[in-house]
Amino acid sequence: MxxxxxxxxIAQVAAQSGFTVHLNDVSPSLIEKALGAIRGNLDRAVEKGRLSAEAREAAAARIEPAPDLATAGGADLVVEAIVENVEAKKGLFARLDAACGPHTLLATNTSSISITELAASTKRPDRFVGMHFFNPVPVMKLVEIIRGIATSQETVETAKSVALKMEKTPVEVQDSPGFAGNRMLLPMINEAFYCLMEGVASAEDIDTVMKLGMNHPMGPLALADLIGLDTCLSILEVLNAGFGDPKYRPCPLLRKMVKAGYLGRKTGRGVYTYQ
Ligand SMILES: NC(=O)c1ccc[n+]([C@@H]2O[C@H](COP(=O)([O-])OP(=O)(O)OC[C@H]3O[C@@H](n4cnc5c(N)ncnc54)[C@H](O)[C@@H]3O)[C@@H](O)[C@H]2O)c1
Structure with missing residues (x-):
């Protein structure tokens, strides 16, 4: 979803791992755009010799557009990756719960929203789990498997086995604001925005400090552009509200950029501009 x-x-890697995938979004044109992007990624993998032409065709044939949510009714596992908004996710999960058969497991890729809270919008909190993939999904090996208060051991084990089949490394994390990864990452990104706002250094230099000084493959501001500044802000709001600790207060510059629509790579402009 x-x-x-x-x-x-997620759809691309699942299909490459042998799963049949039905891809949904709010409009058929968005699904078609995503299918085109997947096709392009698979073509590049073939060109670089990382994938055979047969494997590309097999993976592409396993993904079907599913503009109708009712298609989820026949699924074994639904992975939700819609906008990071608690009301939108709860509304979707209530509809999915009604549409899906009793055996269907519901998973959310939320970056920060409580798994327990999302699970409570369904009648199957035992069959509800967090599967938090990292961006870009075809490259990043980690999946946080997040257990809500009622998530069953069987559901956790199934989510882990799916992640392993997708050649990812699952780690089990408790349901706590920001889980483990974003609780550590977002304060660093937020601090980078404060450095930028206060004129401590230029954007390029802030990123260079972390790349060359700390051996990070990417600077925090470039990473924020990749994640999406709106998503970064949402995660910080969840950390701020969840812990009530001012150390998570989102930087005013980050807020301002989101208000301006400078959301990062996906809009062509964030901290940096993109062609
Ligand atoms: N961007 C990251 O680095 C990252 C990393 C890990 C997890 N996440 C999480 O993954 C989720 C998606 O993030 P993204 O970066 O792909 O966002 P995105 O803005 O690129 O994509 C969200 C998509 O959801 C669609 N959508 C919105 N409401 C919908 C609905 N009711 N039904 C079906 N589709 C709907 C939108 O049309 C859009 O195509 C968020 O929860 C985010 O926190 C993001």
Whole structure:
């Protein structure tokens, strides 16, 4: 569910791993755009010799557009990757719960929203789990498997086995604001925005400090552009509200950029501009 940057990546890797995938979004044109992006990614993998032409055809044939949510009724596992908004996700999960058969497991790729809270919008909180993939999904090996208060051990084990089949490394994490990864990452990104706002250094230099000084493959501001500034802000709001600790207060510059529509790579402009 959701054919944005994460949903597209999850669909691609799932299909390459042998799963049959039905891809949904709010409009057929968004699904078609995502299918085109997947096709392009698979073509590039073939050109680089990382994938055979047969494997490309097999993976592409396993993904079907599913503009109708009712298609989820026959699924074994639904992975939700829609916008990071609690009301939108709860509304979708209530509809999915009604549409899906009793055996269907519901998973969310949320970056920060409580798994327990989302699970409570369904009548199957035992069959509800967090599967938090990282961006870009075809490259990043980690999946946080997040257990809500009622998530069953069987559901956790199934989610882990799916992640392993997708050649990812699952780690089990408790349901806590930001889980483990974003609780550590977002304060660093937020601090980078404060450095930029206060004129401590230029954007390029802030990123260079972390790349060359700390050996990070990418600077925090470039990473924020990749994640999406709106998503970064949403995660910080969840950390701020969840812990009530001012150390998570979102930087005013980050807020301002989101208000301006400078959301990062996906809009062509964030901290940096993109062609
Ligand atoms: N961007 C990241 O680096 C990253 C990493 C890990 C997890 N996440 C999480 O993954 C989720 C998606 O993030 P993204 O970066 O792919 O966002 P995105 O904005 O690229 O994509 C979201 C997609 O969801 C669709 N959508 C919205 N409401 C919908 C609905 N009711 N039904 C079906 N589709 C709907 C939108 O049309 C859009 O295509 C968020 O929860 C985010 O927090 C993001």
């Amino acid at each position: 959701g054919a944005g940057q994460m949903g597209t990546g």
